[in-house]
Amino acid sequence: MNIIVCLKQVPDTETQIKIGSDRQSIVTDDIKWVMNPYDEYGVEEALRLKEKHGGEVTVVGLGPKRVTESIRTALAMGADKGILISDEALNGSDSLAHAKALAAAVKDLEYDLIFTGQRGVDDDLGIVGATLAELLNIPQISLIVKMEVTEDGKSVKVERPIEGETLVITSTLPALVTAQKGLNEPRYASLPGIMKAKKKPLDEKSLADLGLDSADFGAGARKLKILELTSPPSRQAGKIIEGETPQEKAAQLAKLLHEEAKVL
Amino acid sequence: MAQGVWTIAEQRDGEIRKISYELVSEGRRLADALGQDLTVVLLGSNVKDKAAEFGPYGADKVLVADDSRLEPYTTDAYVSVISQLVKANEPGILLLGASVEGKDLAGRLAARLDVAMAQDCTAFAIEDGNLVATRPIYAGKAYAKVTFENSLPQMATARPKVMSISEPDPSKSAEVMDAAFTLDDADLKTKVVDVVKDKSGKVDLTEADKIVSGGRGMKGPENYNILEALADVIGASVGASRSAVDAGWRPHSDQVGQTGKVVSPNLYVACGISGAIQHLAGMSTSKVIVAINKDGDAPIFQKADYGVVADLFDVVPALTEEVKKYV
Numbered sequence: 397m398n399i400i401v402c403l404k405q406v407p408d409t410e411t412q413i414k415i416g417s418d419r420q421s422i423v424t425d426d427i428k429w430v431m432n433p434y435d436e437y438g439v440e441e442a443l444r445l446k447e448k449h450g451g452e453v454t455v456v457g458l459g460p461k462r463v464t465e466s467i468r469t470a471l472a473m474g475a476d477k478g479i480l481i482s483d484e485a486l487n488g489s490d491s492l493a494h495a496k497a498l499a500a501a502v503k504d505l506e507y508d509l510i511f512t513g514q515r516g517v518d519d520d521l522g523i524v525g526a527t528l529a530e531l532l533n534i535p536q537i538s539l540i541v542k543m544e545v546t547e548d549g550k551s552v553k554v555e556r557p558i559e560g561e562t563l564v565i566t567s568t569l570p571a572l573v574t575a576q577k578g579l580n581e582p583r584y585a586s587l588p589g590i591m592k593a594k595k596k597p598l599d600e601k602s603l604a605d606l607g608l609d610s611a612d613f614g615a616g617a618r619k620l621k622i623l624e625l626t627s628p629p630s631r632q633a634g635k636i637i638e639g640e641t642p643q644e645k646a647a648q649l650a651k652l653l654h655e656e657a658k659v660l
Numbered sequence: 661m662a663q664g665v666w667t668i669a670e671q672r673d674g675e676i677r678k679i680s681y682e683l684v685s686e687g688r689r690l691a692d693a694l695g696q697d698l699t700v701v702l703l704g705s706n707v708k709d710k711a712a713e714f715g716p717y718g719a720d721k722v723l724v725a726d727d728s729r730l731e732p733y734t735t736d737a738y739v740s741v742i743s744q745l746v747k748a749n750e751p752g753i754l755l756l757g758a759s760v761e762g763k764d765l766a767g768r769l770a771a772r773l774d775v776a777m778a779q780d781c782t783a784f785a786i787e788d789g790n791l792v793a794t795r796p797i798y799a800g801k802a803y804a805k806v807t808f809e810n811s812l813p814q815m816a817t818a819r820p821k822v823m824s825i826s827e828p829d830p831s832k833s834a835e836v837m838d839a840a841f842t843l844d845d846a847d848l849k850t851k852v853v854d855v856v857k858d859k860s861g862k863v864d865l866t867e868a869d870k871i872v873s874g875g876r877g878m879k880g881p882e883n884y885n886i887l888e889a890l891a892d893v894i895g896a897s898v899g900a901s902r903s904a905v906d907a908g909w910r911p912h913s914d915q916v917g918q919t920g921k922v923v924s925p926n927l928y929v930a931c932g933i934s935g936a937i938q939h940l941a942g943m944s945t946s947k948v949i950v951a952i953n954k955d956g957d958a959p960i961f962q963k964a965d966y967g968v969v970a971d972l973f974d975v976v977p978a979l980t981e982e983v984k985k986y987v
Contacts, residue, residue, distance in 0.1 A: 409918060409938055413801040422802065433919060490776060517918060519797055521779045526767030535849035536735060538764045541912075553853070557913060558760040559864035563732075564854035571849070577919045578912040619811040620776035623792065626803050628944065634965040636956075642974035649950065649968055649975075650982035657948045657965065659870070659927040660894060660986045 397451035397549060399442040401511045402498055402528070403435035403470065405463050406518040415625045421488075422625070431466040434513025437575035440582040441543065442511055443474045449545060451508075452476045456501055458486070458494055464598065471593035472585030478598040485603055488615030491519075495527035497613070500606035503532060507570055508549065514539050514574040522574070529572035537567050541578040545569075662812040665691040666751040668742065669702045669714070670762060672732070676710055678867065679757030679820045681717055686784060686823040687755055688718030693786040696752070699723055700834070701745060703738055705731035711836040716828035725839040729848065732855070733761050735768050736848045741841045743772045748840070751813045753791050755784075758817035759866070766817045778806050778816040780922070782945060784823075791816065799918040799941030820866055821924035822945055858913070865916060868897040870927040871946075873916055875901035875939070877932015877953060877972055881909035886973070887931060890980045894987055899923065901933045917942035931972045935960025952976065 407413070407427045414423040431439075442453045453475040457463040460482060467478040481497050489497075502510065510529075515522030522538075529536035542555040552571060556563045557578075585593070603610050611617065637652070639645035653660045667683040669676060684700055691698040697720040702711055704726065711722040725741050742765075746754065756766045758780040770777035782803075783794040791814040792807045808814040858864070865871060872891045874884055884898065891898050900910035902917050916923055918941040928946035933939060935951070935958055943949070944963065951964035952972045961967045968975050 407798070409799065411798075413798045415802055422798070492771075492774070492776060495771070515779075517799060520795075520799070521777075522763055523767045523770065523777060523779065526764070527771040530768060530771035536764075536768060537850060538735075538767070539760055556760070559867055560858050562856045562858070563852050564856065565850055566853050567850040577915075618776075619809055620778060621807050621809050623805040623807055625797075626805065628796070628800055628803055631944075631949075631963055631965070634949070634961070634963075634967055636961070636967045636969060642968075642970045643978045645968050645970055646975050646978035647982045649966055650979060650986060652966060653927070653948070653950070653983075654986040657927075659948050660983055 397445055397449045397508045397545065398506045399445060399451065399453045399509045399511065400502055400505060400507045401435070401438045401442045401453060401455050401470065401475065402524070403439065403455060403457050403466055403513070404432050404459050404516060405429040405466050406432045406516055409517060415627065419624050420622050429462055431469060432513050432516050434515060434517070434575055434577070436582040437577065437579045438511030438513055439470045439473055439475065440580045441575060442509070443583070444580065445509070445545060446474070449549065454479065454505065456481065456498060458498060467598060468593050469585055471596045471598070472589040473583055474589060477596060480598065480600045481606070482600055483603045483610070485610035485613045488618065489613045490618040490620045491521055491523040492527055492619055493613045493617060495524045495531060497603065497606065497608065498524070498528050499531035500608055501601060502528070509552070509570060510572040512572065512574050514576045525572055525574040532572070534570050534572055535567045536572045536574065537565055538574040539576040540573050541576050543573065543579070662750045662752040664697045664699055664749070664751045665694065665753045666699045666701055666755070666813070668754070668756045668765070669700050670757050670759060671702065671704050671707060671710065674704065674707055674710065676713055677759070679759055679762070679818070681825045682820070682823040683755050683757055683818060684714055684717040684719055685826040686818060688826065690753060690784060690786055690791070694752070694789065697721065699751065701725070701742060701839070703730045703741060708836070712833065715832050715834035716830050717826060718832065719834040722834045722836045723839045724836060725841055727843060729843055732852050733765070734848060734850050734852065735764055736850060737843060738765050739768045739772050740843060740847055741839070742769055744841045745839055746773060746813060754813040754815045756817045758819050762817055766815065770815050773813070775811040775813065775815055776808055780819050781816050782819050782822050784816065784818070790814065799938060800944050801937060819922065819924060819945065862897045865897050865899050865914070865921045865923050868923065868925050870894055870896035871899045871916070871923055871925045872896045872929045872931065873899035873901065873933060874904060874931045875933030876903040878904060878909065884910065886976045890929070890976055890983070893980055894983055896927070901939050930960055930964070931976060933960055934958045935963060
């Protein structure tokens with residue numbers, strides 16, 4: 397099986413997010429960048445499928461040069477090749493543009509499956525996977541927690557939890573799967589894996605290398621315009637319930653939830 | 661000229677899901693601000709009789725696409741039909757619900773239409789005739805106010821249980837119309853082959869009106885029965901923090917937080933949960949937040965409307981008894 401895994405970097409989830417003075421972007425000075433957690437599930441699933449069915453896993457990363465580190469991590473976990481799409485002109489692009497760049501890198505490769513994370517934990521949009529699938533004219537199956545490929549390698553069976561039930565869905569291949577938490581537990585790269593990764597091919601491509609016009613990318617080409625970034629809406633300060641004993645506090649809480657908050 | 665507000669209704673097994681009424685109510689407010697019509701698009705099989713439900717909530721028209729291949733939901737069928745309707749009718753604004761399938765549909769539909777899409781929005785407004793959407797980013801550590809450029813219809817999904825449902829006016833009715841579309845079987849590449857209902861029978865966390873949630877302070881899986889007892893009395897679903905799920909105490913499907921479910925109940929009771937930013941990401945739009953934790957310095961108290969600094973093993977059983985007076 398030939399599998400492609402798309403990944404990007406995001407701020408580590410412990411990071412304190414500060415809004416820049418332009419109110420259009422965040423301050424990136426002290427950020428620890430990591431592979432988007434949902435993309436990790438994609439890498440791991442691709443490796444498991446390779447171990448079971450044979451074939452090759454290619455990792456495609458998008459973003460600044462530092463994304464190379466995350467591609468190397470995926471190679472150290474066991475992926476075979478890496479591609480980094482990096483270009484100044486990509487800065488400030490929206491999801492549609494990112495998907496366009498990925499599609500250009502991927503369209504001439506051989507693939508049975510493409511993995512993306514279900515969303516990036518930076519913008520929390522979850523659009524790139526679907527858009528990439530549309531540009532490649534393949535089905536997308538999103539938010540998947542379990543999957544298996546049929547013996548003949550021509551179709552896939554997956555599970556998607558929705559509200560109150562789990563759907564079992566089949567799809568023809570090639571297809572794009574967006575990985576959800578629960579799909580697997582990603583492995584740690586071993587030391588031998590890290591050493592081997594240094595010798596694995598990692599190509600860098602600019603927008604021009606991919607035959608793309610930089611005018612279609614960047615902040616100026618955005619269809620989703622950011623008007624302003626703000627701090628989260630503040631909640632009114634709450635009250636600490638008084639009482640001598642836990643029982644008294646419980647009684648007071650119940651009373652307030654009924655009389656004041658009116659939720660009981 | 662693109663105009664009109666459209667909302668996509670969500671139904672399952674022929675029953676209209678609550679998010680649909682949230683969308684119609686919000687859609688009505690936006691349509692009024694624009695002085696335009698509100699159309700609800702309803703897809704399914706044998707669902708035409710449900711179309712009448714939307715008039716009282718403010719829909720001017722309901723477009724019904726009825727076909728056996730539209731039940732259950734599949735990305736391919738729904739994207740094909742809705743994109744045909746959009747191209748034929750050119751609405752200005754298109755809203756969907758940010759449920760699991762809503763997000764799946766919205767992403768692919770936006771790509772099919774080559775338009776931008778704002779996902780999981782908590783507020784909408786009209787400014788200069790354009791949709792302005794407010795949405796959390798970085799797990800709610802910041803909020804983004806966004807709008808659309810060279811992108812019609814202006815598409816967004818609404819976070820479930822945030823937009824208020826208006827009082828229905830039974831005197832109002834909508835014009836129900838059959839949608840014109842074609843569906844080619846060759847375009848339908850995915851198939852739902854089985855549906856496994858959740859055994860608990862409890863309301864899914866993302867749809868629950870009340871949630872009682874336990875974290876590391878629960879000390880072990882066997883103690884969740886005290887939360888279940890409280891939940892049973894007040895009619896709540898039981899959630900968990902990531903610590904509890906990672907420790908194997910509760911299943912993934914119970915996790916509330918950045919890498920779990922985003923919930924927006926009327927009441928969220930956090931027991932033994934410290935309130936890490938990743939957990940807050942999953943419940944910060946709850947209407948009323950209660951925190952029960954013996955550590956008075958726990959960050960959760962910054963976000964709680966009511967805080968009880970005490971041992972949850974004393975407070976929760978006592979609370980279970982006390983609330984019986986009110987339910």
